[in-house]
Amino acid sequence: MLVSKHADHCPLYRQTQIYARQGIALNRSTLADWVGRAAFLLRPVHKRLLERLKASGEAVCHPQSRLDERLPWAYPATAKLSAVA
Numbered sequence: 001m002l003v004s005k006h007a008d009h010c011p012l013y014r015q016t017q018i019y020a021r022q023g024i025a026l027n028r029s030t031l032a033d034w035v036g037r038a039a040f041l042l043r044p045v046h047k048r049l050l051e052r053l054k055a056s057g058e059a060v061c062h063p064q065s066r067l068d069e070r071l072p073w074a075y076p077a078t079a080k081l082s083a084v085a
Helices: 002-006 013-021 028-041 043-056
Strands: 058-061 075-079
Touching: 002 013, 002 028, 013 028, 028 043
Parallel strands: none
Antiparallel strands: 058 075
16 A cells, blocks of 8 residues: 555555455545554654665755755765765
């Protein structure tokens, strides 16, 4: 469900329709609750990935983002952080 939402860009309302075709009745609110719970449980993974990214000294940030806890778009790269403005 998380892969469908984030990697496949399939919104929860569509996922409920897909599950319904397979005979599984799920409310969108149930899926949204699962997304929230998964995000909470994955916080330590996110924190560790962010620590490793910062420690690497190499990153490319999306121009509209900052290298901090709210980092939605950071990719390892060959450019040094000091060179990225």
